[in-house]
Amino acid sequence: MGTITTVNPATGADIETYEELSQEDAKKKVDACHEAFSKWKLVSREDRAETIKGLGNALRDNKEELAQLMTEEVGKLIKDSRDEVELCAAICDYTAGCGPAELAPEPRDPSNAGRGIVTYEPIGVIYGIQPWNFPAYQVIRYAIANLMAGNGVLLKHASNCTGSGLMIEKIFRQGGLPENLFTVLVIGHDTSDEIIKHDKVRGVTLTGSDDAGRHIAEAAGKVLKPTVLELGSNDAYMVLEDADLDLAAKVCAQARLYNNGQTCINGKRFIVTEKVYDEFLEKFVARFEAVKTGDPTAADTDMGPMSRTDLRDDVHEQVEKSVANGAKIACGGKIPDGPGAFYPATVLTDVKPGQPAYDDEIFGPVASVIKAKDDDDAMRLANDSRYGLGGGILSKDEDRAIELASKHFDTGMVFINVYGVADPSMPFGGVKNSGYGREHGGLGMREFTNAKSIFVGSA
Template identity: 60%
Template sequence: MSTITTINPATEEEIQTYNRMSEAEAIDRVEACHTAFVEWRTLSHAERAPYLNKIAQELRDNADELAALMTQETGKLIKDGKREVEICAAIFEYTAKNGPDALADEERTHGAKQKRGVVSYQPIGVIYSIQPWNFPLYQPVRVLAANLMAGNGCVLKHASICTGSGLRLRELCIAAGLPEDLFQVVLIDHDISDKLIAHPKVRGVTLTGSDSAGRHIGAVAAKALKKTVLELGSNDAYLVLEDADIDTAVKYSVMGRLYNNGETCVSAKRFIVTEKVYDAFVDAFVAKMKDISLGDPTDENSQLGPLSSQDQFDTVKSQVDESVAKGASVLCGGTAPDRTGAYYPATVLADLKPGMPAYDDEIFGPVASIIRAKDDEDAMRLANESRYGLGGGIFSKNEERALELARDHFDTGMIRINSFGAADPNMPFGGVKDSGYGREHGGFGMKEFVNTKAIFLP
């Protein structure tokens, strides 16, 4: 039987080893989840809500332990881990509060005589959730909370490097009173995962991951006629327009590029800067990036921790090296320190063009790509050239014009104006183009995996 060994990316020390499950064991978990779902679906939305509130409290009660575990497994800053626990608790509470109304039956009419109709949002069964390592708690929670409220069960396949975090989340859900089999965690390889997607008791599949992973999972699920929600990678553009406030733009650009060690799908990655403010922005931005302290993620004073693994370090390094080999300029960083751990410095690249990883692709680490635009119109064009469309940002003193650009022209799912942030329970989360489809949060996620049932009364 193969095993999974988790490794601390800051120290390179082994944390724990786990046995992978056989296909039969994984199927048992799916079938147990379905059995629990059959009972869970009989509860009303209002009856499900207290379970979610109790899970939120359990997370808060164990916040320090959870943050420490996530830091151990992925190298995220301890303070970012604590914020992650709080957003997860807030998601459960938001779902508990808003779910009963969002999922309530709707009265409609039908036919020429306006007879009574009812639209009902009914649960469908087991939802298979395939999640990445960058937010070990938040990624599974945003699927779990919505689907528990909808009445579904959930089976999680978490990234192997944060296996401990996935298992601990399940333990805390059970401690909060959730039926033991309703939320399962499977430790399996990709081949068995594909077989679970095809299992008749799995009724929906959701993935957060790369666009290549999305293509694979989407194809496997489509072959089995399973609905999917795919939240994939991105190369988010933040536009620094001609009338931008430079201090504001620099502040949120540094924050947006380095949040969670730069390993965030919806972080700022490409900075498209208009000619008029190019020198002022780049000089100030590079100065701030040079001052970032790289250090132990358990130290509250560290501003940047290691990447999540040696594999991730190698990927980021190769993307930067290839971009430089093709003509990119390094304005700061670009060379890893000689120390134990998967540490990579805050890096800024300029003189970028199509064909370079730093221009075309997602760099999942603390590497900023500076792209020069002639003017505001050119900046918007360059932003939309990307194959991705998850998030983005606009810096401008004219908020109404920025709103118009964001609403009518920016081809992404989420746009920040003069700010940066990752997610909010009250706002939809998701993208377009190669960044996937479907929405989570804001009430939208609760209706992704339900049977929207039309009932016609005479």
């Protein structure tokens, strides 16, 4: 057994140290979660919904304490942390409101029986492995859907937000969730692989990098367990010839810099048609140069630190490799002096294949601006990625943009003339190396259910 020490990325100061569970103790928690599930699955959908509504109320009751801890652990702007808790509560409200209907039995008219029924039954304990960039939302997104479905839920959170995970467990108990039904496992990677193999774990969900996704999918596949994977991305935002450039610069800056540039569905590549390239770039760079980086708890701070210094250094290495292969720095690109994991808002131009800024995901506040010959070329470049989570289109012609989004953009989500992170009513997920499966939008409640066919003849 080891220990985990959380660190404030704005100051470098230690926050708290936690003891990791032994494999034996972790497996006992899985058994306890399964026992809680065996009772919870028999609770009516309507009563589950009432409990989940109570979890949303408990999140709101503890909003400030949870928000402050998230900001301390991962460097989020305090206003973003508060908004995140509100989003989590809204997910509870949405799920409680529509969950009973989404999971209701459906009548069928089979040819080989008098009538048919399709039921959506819980399958058991679902193991979630979650990242640090949204310490509450990433947990709530999969946990609430699965609790509504009647499953039990395990969480292995990112080590640097261990405290946030444990606080959510405490808030859920306060909100009325039965004991052990949602359980945090403070464990390392080796023990995590053993949890996947546990016979009482029936499904696994991961939000993380595509490399992590391959590992988890392989481990779960060996024991024939279903997975939902939400992985990396290199989202493209296309600025077409007819775009409102002031709006485009604003939306694209938001898309890149939200959450200190550390969001899977951040815009990362900004593909601009040649006709408007120079004017857009001027407006875009001006917004990045105006960003005030500093204390994430201060009301006037625009961007806080990255979550860890090693991740900040990884981003800087990607920038340097891109520059070595021909990219140019329009602004930013230098690690500032002083403590903390800070990195400036950075814009790269002359971005081409063979550079990390084009090929890979840069998980920090670095924008790659790419010139396209025309709108058709912009669409080609947008799809020239192994990823396919989200993307954006900036255009005054909404009907044309919708057609491009639906028929040509090879991603799971598209934002037109706006940037957004998530909404509980809309499916969330990607294609290609960005993973598979969906969360939110009703679909998330059914991902880990048994769609059971019941054929009924005359007695």
